[in-house]
Amino acid sequence: MASQYDVSLTIPSVANRPSLFHHTIPVVEAQLLAAQGFHVLIGRDVLRGCLLTYDGMSGLFSLAF
Numbered sequence: 910m911a912s913q914y915d916v917s918l919t920i921p922s923v924a925n926r927p928s929l930f931h932h933t934i935p936v937v938e939a940q941l942l943a944a945q946g947f948h949v950l951i952g953r954d955v956l957r958g959c960l961l962t963y964d965g966m967s968g969l970f971s972l973a974f
Contacts, residue, residue, distance in 0.1 A: 911937045913936065913937050914936050915936075917931060917934070929955075934955070958974055
């Protein structure tokens with residue numbers, strides 16, 4: 910059985926714009942992700958308020974909100 914926690918998430922912004930803040934997000938611990946070297950997986954519930962651009966050829970991404 911995986912442990913579940915409620916967390917808050919803040920992604921700081923630049924140029925005096927407001928940060929992205931989510932008060933309470935339910936998260937589940939996943940050993941499979943840790944085994945692959947990931948600390949967190951951001952879901953579509955958070956990304957739906959953002960513009961995510963991923964350049965797979967260069968391995969770069971940008972996140973706008």
